[in-house]
Amino acid sequence: MNDLTEKKIQQSIEDRKKTHLTFLENVKTYRPFLEVEEKAFRNGALTKKTKELMALSISIVTKCEPCMEWHLDQALQQGAADEEIYETIDVAIEMGGGQAGAYARFVLKAMEYFKQKKG
Template sequence: MDEKDREKLERIIDDRKKAHQYLVSKGSRVYRTFLDLEKEAFSSGNLEKKYKELVALGISIVINCESCIEWHTAQALKAGASEEQVLEAIEVGIEMGGGPATVSSRFALKALEYHGGKK
């Protein structure tokens, strides 16, 4: 991974953390409700958490949300998804989103590498 890509990913992570800390420090009820929804939606149920994160990764590629791509890649790996499972989720995102999703998938591959995929 080149330094520019690493810096971009680290900036996305840093920006998300700062925004999170700010909203929590301000006591945002809407944000707290969103965090509760996220916690419930991604908790293991009939689908294990890693599969929910892989679904979210595919959706993130289709909507071209780089912050979402980075987050759900990291969370899928943390929840036990393999590199191969992440790659398949990326491929599903490409299929569902067509040509524009191939652009998002390139960022997803960088996020996978950043979070521990093969170099």
């Protein structure tokens, strides 16, 4: 992985952490959004891991790199295997075509980042 990609991922993580408290204090819709997120991603008929993989696929199709980084990390924390990530990318490419394939490259780089960070 090149330094630029690593810095981009680290910056995304830092930005999220820095703005979290500011958003909690100042953005009226943020706390309710977090509550919806918590409810939506709870284990139910679908596991949290499955829901994170779904969100990762949607993130790829909508071209949201911070979302890709977050939902990939969450899926990995829930035990997602490489094969599950690759199949998630398959679904994203089927739904989003070539653009999704291009953005999915970021997911592979982020996966490498999180594996290096863990190991």
